[in-house]
Structures are given as C-alpha cells and as structure tokens.
Amino acid sequence: MGHPELAEKFIANNERMHWHDKALWFVREKRDLAAHGLNEWESLREVAKQIKTHTIDKLDFYLEEFEKNAKEKGLHVHWAKDAKEHNEIVLKLLLNRGSKKLVKSKSMLTEECHLNPYLEENGIEVIDTDLGERIVQLRNEAPSHIVLPAIHLKKEEVGKTFEKFLKTEKDNCDPTYLTRAARVHLREKFLNADASLTGVNFGIAETGGVVVCTNEGNADLGSSLPKLHIASMGIEKIIPRLKDLSIFTRLLARSATGQPITSYTSHFHAPVEGGELHIIIVDNGRSDIIANDDFKQSLHCIRCGACINTCPVYRRSGGHSYGYTIPGPIGSTLGASKDLRTNKTLPFACTLCASCSNVCPSKINIHNQLYKHRQSVVSAGLLGAKKHTILKVATWVMKHPALLDFGGKMARKIVPKLPRSILYSKVNVWGKKRELPKFPKNSFKELYKQREEKK
Amino acid sequence: MRIGLFIPCFMNELYPEASMATLKVLENLGLHVEYPTNQTCCGQPMANTGCAHEAGELAKRFLKIFKDYDYVVAPSGSCVAMVRENYAQFLEGEDGFEHLKTHTYELVEFLHDVIKPTNMNASFPHKVGIHNSCHGHRELGMASMSERNLPAFSKIEKILGLVDNIEFVTLKRNDECCGFGGTFCVSEDAMSAAMGIDRINDHLSAGAEVMTGIDMSCLMHMQGIIDRDKLPIKTLHIAQILAGES
Numbered sequence: 128m129g130h131p132e133l134a135e136k137f138i139a140n141n142e143r144m145h146w147h148d149k150a151l152w153f154v155r156e157k158r159d160l161a162a163h164g165l166n167e168w169e170s171l172r173e174v175a176k177q178i179k180t181h182t183i184d185k186l187d188f189y190l191e192e193f194e195k196n197a198k199e200k201g202l203h204v205h206w207a208k209d210a211k212e213h214n215e216i217v218l219k220l221l222l223n224r225g226s227k228k229l230v231k232s233k234s235m236l237t238e239e240c241h242l243n244p245y246l247e248e249n250g251i252e253v254i255d256t257d258l259g260e261r262i263v264q265l266r267n268e269a270p271s272h273i274v275l276p277a278i279h280l281k282k283e284e285v286g287k288t289f290e291k292f293l294k295t296e297k298d299n300c301d302p303t304y305l306t307r308a309a310r311v312h313l314r315e316k317f318l319n320a321d322a323s324l325t326g327v328n329f330g331i332a333e334t335g336g337v338v339v340c341t342n343e344g345n346a347d348l349g350s351s352l353p354k355l356h357i358a359s360m361g362i363e364k365i366i367p368r369l370k371d372l373s374i375f376t377r378l379l380a381r382s383a384t385g386q387p388i389t390s391y392t393s394h395f396h397a398p399v400e401g402g403e404l405h406i407i408i409v410d411n412g413r414s415d416i417i418a419n420d421d422f423k424q425s426l427h428c429i430r431c432g433a434c435i436n437t438c439p440v441y442r443r444s445g446g447h448s449y450g451y452t453i454p455g456p457i458g459s460t461l462g463a464s465k466d467l468r469t470n471k472t473l474p475f476a477c478t479l480c481a482s483c484s485n486v487c488p489s490k491i492n493i494h495n496q497l498y499k500h501r502q503s504v505v506s507a508g509l510l511g512a513k514k515h516t517i518l519k520v521a522t523w524v525m526k527h528p529a530l531l532d533f534g535g536k537m538a539r540k541i542v543p544k545l546p547r548s549i550l551y552s553k554v555n556v557w558g559k560k561r562e563l564p565k566f567p568k569n570s571f572k573e574l575y576k577q578r579e580e581k582k
Numbered sequence: 583m584r585i586g587l588f589i590p591c592f593m594n595e596l597y598p599e600a601s602m603a604t605l606k607v608l609e610n611l612g613l614h615v616e617y618p619t620n621q622t623c624c625g626q627p628m629a630n631t632g633c634a635h636e637a638g639e640l641a642k643r644f645l646k647i648f649k650d651y652d653y654v655v656a657p658s659g660s661c662v663a664m665v666r667e668n669y670a671q672f673l674e675g676e677d678g679f680e681h682l683k684t685h686t687y688e689l690v691e692f693l694h695d696v697i698k699p700t701n702m703n704a705s706f707p708h709k710v711g712i713h714n715s716c717h718g719h720r721e722l723g724m725a726s727m728s729e730r731n732l733p734a735f736s737k738i739e740k741i742l743g744l745v746d747n748i749e750f751v752t753l754k755r756n757d758e759c760c761g762f763g764g765t766f767c768v769s770e771d772a773m774s775a776a777m778g779i780d781r782i783n784d785h786l787s788a789g790a791e792v793m794t795g796i797d798m799s800c801l802m803h804m805q806g807i808i809d810r811d812k813l814p815i816k817t818l819h820i821a822q823i824l825a826g827e828s
C-alpha cells in the first residue's frame with residue numbers, strides 16, 4: 128500500500144486524526160515561540176547551512192581528520208559501506224567481548240540498518256532505552272517520528288502495553304505512574320547490560336569526538352556502565368570544529384521541542400576506564416545522494432523533526448503511513464533517493480506548501496527536492512500509465528487553444544444537464560467529498576471577446 | 583505600460599466572474615490591459631506531477647505569448663510561482679525569459695509592489711478570513727510566514743485594507759495549507775478533503791462570513807466542501823472584493 132491508502136485509513140478515525148494533528152501542532156507552536164524568541168534565529172539558520180554545505184563538499188577531508196583525531200584519543204574507528212557491513216561490525220564487536228545484552232539509545236541510523244532484528248537473530252538481547260522507543264519496541268512497531276517515536280500512541284495504549292509487558296496495574300494510564308514503571312524496568316536493564324550503542328548527533332573532526340543529545344540521559348547511563356560503547360554515525364554527521372557545535376545545539380533543541388537546549392548534551396572523547404569506544408562511520412547510500420546536486424542538501428539534516436511536526440500531511444496521516452524509516456518531508460526525499468520504486472508515492476504525499484523548507488534549521492530545500500523527485504518518478508516510468516496519459520493528452524489540448532475552447536464550451540453545455548448519479552459516479556474522485564464547481568454559461572474568453580467586439 | 587493578462591486555464595473555463603473582476607480591478611486603476619486569446623495553461627499541473635517534458639512545452643508556449651509585454655499579471659499566486667520559481671529548468675537562457683520571470687506578477691502583488699494604489703473605490707461590509715495559499719505565501723512572499731523569525735507583513739491585508747468597511751478575522755492557523763495541492767486533490771483525495779475541512783472550520787470558528795484569497799484553485803476546493811457539507815460560509819476570489827462585487 129502506498130501513502131494515499133495508508134493515509135486514508137488513518138484519516139478514517141476522525142477523532143484520532145485530529146488528536147494527532149493537535150499534538151504535533153502543539154510541538155510546532157512551542158518551536159515557534161523558541162525560534163521567535165531569538166533575534167539571531169535566521170542568521171543561525173544561514174550559518175548552519177553554510178557550515179553544512181562546506182562540510183559536505185569536503186567530506187572526505189573531514190572524515191579522515193575525524194578518524195585521525197579519534198584514533199589519537201584511543202577510540203576505534205570502523206567504516207561501513209552499507210547496512211549489512213554496519214550490522215556485522217556491531218555483532219563482531221559484541222562477540223569479541225562476549226557481550227550478550229545491549230542497551231541502545233536513540234539512533235535512527237540503526238533503525239535504517241534494521242540492526243535490532245539482526246542482533247536478536249544472533250542471540251543478542253537488544254533493549255531500546257529511550258522511553259518512546261522502548262514503548263514501540265515492546266509493541267513490535269517502528270517509531271512513527273524521529274524525535275517522538277511513540278507520538279502515535281495515546282496514554283491508554285501505553286498503559287495497556289505496560290500492563291502486558293511490565294505488569295503494571297490494570298487500566299492505570301497515569302503518565303507519572305507509567306514513567307516510573309518504565310524507569311524501574313529500564314534501570315534493571317541498564318545495570319545488567321554488558322554493552323551499549325548510541326547514535327551520534329555530531330562528530331567533531333577537529334577533536335575526533337562525538338556528541339549525543341538526549342532528554343532522558345539514557346545515552347549517558349547506558350554508555351557509562353558497560354565497558355563497550357559503540358557509536359553509529361552516518362557520514363553526514365561531521366562538523367569541522369568544536370566551535371561550530373553551538374550553532375547546531377542552539378538550533379536543534381529549539382526546532383525539535385522548543386527547549387533552549389536538550390537536557391543532556393554529552394561529549395564522548397574517550398572510553399570509560401578500562402573500556403572501549405568504537406565509532407562506526409556508515410555510508411549506506413549517502414555518498415550517492417552527495418553526488419546528486421538536486422538532493423545533496425538532504426544530508427544537511429540534523430534530525431530535529433521540525434519539518435515533520437509542521438507538515439500538514441504528516442500530522443493527519445501519522446508516521447507509519449510513509450512506510451519508510453524516517454517519515455514526513457525529509458523522510459520522503461531520503462526515501463525516494465534511497466529506493467524510488469518502493470517509495471514512489473512519497474514525493475507525492477505533499478502539497479508543496481513549503482512549510483518544511485522554511486521551518487528547517489539547516490534551510491534544506493525539502494519541498495523543492497520532493498518536486499524534483501516527482502520528475503524522477505516519471506522518468507523511471509513509475510507514475511502509472513493512466514495518470515501519465517491523462518497529463519499528456521491535457522498538454523496536447525493545451526497546445527491547441529481552439530480545441531480547448533471547444534471542449535470547454537461543450538462541458539459547460541453538457542455537465543449541468545447530467546444527472547447526479549452520472550456526475551458523481553465512482554470515477555469522479557473529486558466528488559467523493561466535494562461538490563463540483565457550478566459550470567457557468569460562458570468562459571471568460573467568450574465574455575472578453577464579446578466585450579471587445581462591442582468596443 | 584503594456585500589461586498582458588494571464589487567466590489560469592481552469593479560471594477561464596469555470597470562473598469568468600473572478601477573471602472579469604481581475605480585468606476590472608486593473609482597468610479601474612486606469613491601466614491598459616490586453617488578454618492574448620491564444621493562451622491556455624502555464625503547465626503547473628504537469629510540472630507538479632513530475633511531467634517535465636509536458637510542462638516544458640507549455641512553458642515555451644507561455645514565453646512566446648507573453649514575452650513582449652512590459653508586465654504579465656495573473657490572478658493566481660501558484661501560476662506566477664510556476665513562472666518565477668520553476669520555469670528556469672525549461673527556459674533558462676531563452677530570449678526574453680529573464681524579463682518574463684522578473685515581470686510576471688500576481689494581481690495583488692502587482693498592485694502592492696508596482697501600482698501602489700491608495701484607494702480601491704470598493705466597499706465590502708463583511709467579516710473576511712484571508713486564506714494564505716501556500717505558493718503565493720511562501721514562494722512569492724505575499725506575507726510573513728509563521729515559520730520564520732522576520733518582521734510581520736501582509737501584502738494581501740494591505741491591499742484588501744483599502745476596501746471600505748471590510749473586517750478581518752483572526753485565524754488560529756494563519757498559514758496552514760488547505761490541501762488542494764494540484765493533482766494532490768485527487769491522488770490523495772482523503773487527505774486533501776481532511777485538510778480542507780480543517781481550514782474551513784478555522785475560518786468558521788473565527789466568525790468569517792467569507793473566505794478570500796489569491797488562488798481560485800484553493801477556493802474551488804474548499805467551496806466544493808462547503809457546498810457538500812452545507813456550511814454557513816462562502817469563498818470569493820480577492821479580485822471580486824477589490825472590484826467592488828459581493
């Protein structure tokens with residue numbers, strides 16, 4: 128099923144759709160307050176864009192600098208060209224130390240690589256420790272948002288999930304009660320873990336260290352207890368200098384949730400005492416995107432989720448309607464770049480309203496990319512013969528004004544006389560929820576010509 | 583000053599009043615306007631569906647018809663955005679394109695930026711909600727966007743404010759999309775309708791009697807919902823208010 132069908136299902140529950148829309152709009156409004164409270168907001172965005180553009184253009188240089196500096200600090204650096212290599216490296220590192228219990232903090236990259244099922248098949252227990260991610264993990268679902276993974280769930284549903292898996296009181300869905308229960312549950316997992324995996328928000332070339340931003344402190348707890356810490360990082364997470372970091376941390380938290388800063392901004396520049404810190408640098412299709420001028424800006428993304436919160440389509444269709452790891456506008460362009468055939472409906476799950484491009488802290492031209500991806504869909508022959516033919520015929524008519532005039536005239540004559548049963552038959556998709564416009568007697572052109580003749 | 587009037591293809595066929603009102607607004611201001619009758623479509627529906635070849639053919643046609651005018655004016659933000667933002671892919675370097683691109687204006691934008699009228703000689707004693715349709719809003723910059731931290735302004739409110747007795751309502755979501763989106767309105771029809779209903783309800787709860795805007799396509803979509811659901815509000819193209827119609 129493509130986005131239109133999945134969206135229609137989500138919309139069918141009108142109450143829930145509006146609840147979802149309002150929850151995300153609330154986050155968007157919080158972001159607006161925070162963004163409008165900083166006079167330098169627009170210049171911060173511009174600087175962020177320039178740093179990203181510069182870094183992506185010289186990515187090979189900065190990646191090597193990062194590797195060199197990280198190694199000097201005693202960190203291990205691995206390179207993975209795709210998801211498979213990434214997952215194999217993680218497994219090997221775990222097996223080398225005999226680790227069996229992995230605690231993970233939020234990492235969309237490992238979602239993208241489908242790491243959890245791979246490790247589980249190989250006998251590793253993987254526990255997502257971000258509260259939202261743990262909820263969806265227990266339910267065997269994918270995150271529906273990159274910052275708010277369980278935003279599609281109501282507290283009653285979380286209560287039921289915890290009742291089943293964490294043995295909480297029946298029908299108790301008090302958020303504080305449930306959070307405490309999750310905390311007890313996760314504490315035990317943290318204490319028993321023998322390895323941790325985190326994502327990376329920023330890799331600093333100049334220092335060779337990585338920075339992880341969370342609100343729950345789960346990355347810190349996870350990586351401080353076990354002796355093995357693996358950090359998975361997409362190649363685009365590099366920034367050149369430590370002093371560039373504040374530009375992004377100021378933008379990130381405000382754009383994501385309207386906070387001035389994330390509760391924890393943790394810098395990892397050395398392993399814990401007697402432990403190992405491994406950084407896996409992952410490509411998985413990113414260098415192909417860099418090679419395409421139309422889409423390379425999509426690698427400027429800092430995963431704040433603002434474009435998702437602002438998207439009027441996402442808010443009314445939910446993250447699962449996209450069928451790609453990252454939902455919403457940025458996910459639609461990344462998904463289309465990655466696998467156009469599978470994700471061919473995503474560039475069209477958009478009205479081109481351009482709210483995303485204007486909310487984006489890195490000033491990514493997201494909506495222009497979706498517009499361009501549509502052309503790729505057509506050139507790949509994936510639009511569907513019917514739609515393409517209709518537009519081809521329409522174009523032909525538009526090149527023949529007399530024909531258009533004639534067709535319009537006939538339509539204005541005939542349509543008003545048609546019975547409703549024919550006019551609103553199944554083929555009239557417009558008419559499912561809307562009346563057709565009232566057809567006038569004359570076109571503007573006819574009236575204009577009459578007027579000119581009278582002059 | 584030679585002004586070429588571009589009337590979007592569907593407006594020509596279905597909305598002769600709004601089209602005529604556009605002509606009247608310009609003529610009432612003493613401007614000389616020509617309507618080249620061999621014009622059809624700017625190619626936007628094709629371009630937004632990814633049919634670059636087809637869109638390119640229509641872009642070339644548009645250039646040929648309109649390149650010799652001092653200004654091209656159209657009662658549609660999205661068609662003008664097509665010319666200004668998206669034609670380059672098809673017409674870059676063509677003779678007259680640079681001029682066309684920089685001299686094609688949406689009606690209200692043309693009044694605001696070029697003609698600068700101080701009076702419209704029109705009265706509209708109603709409570710009006712402005713629908714900031716996206717392409718005009720975010721591509722042409724008709725008003726400040728809620729996403730950005732820049733000084734607030736609205737060209738639409740400024741020009742409409744010249745009409746006597748008009749009253750504006752305050753919306754909860756000032757610049758949310760109505761869900762028309764070109765072929766989106768049929769390819770994602772459930773979503774499109776859901777977005778449209780939400781937009782109309784915002785105007786209704788703000789007490790608007792009339793929803794107006796610079797894009798007939800968004801208004802056509804929402805009027806379709808209003809008619810189906812028999813809602814106590816109506817849509818009217820901005821040109822009709824500016825021309826003193828009601």
Ligand code: SF4
Nearest residue numbers: 428429431432434487
């Ligand atoms: S594309 Fe921009 S707005 Fe969207 S998640 Fe990435 S950084 Fe945030």
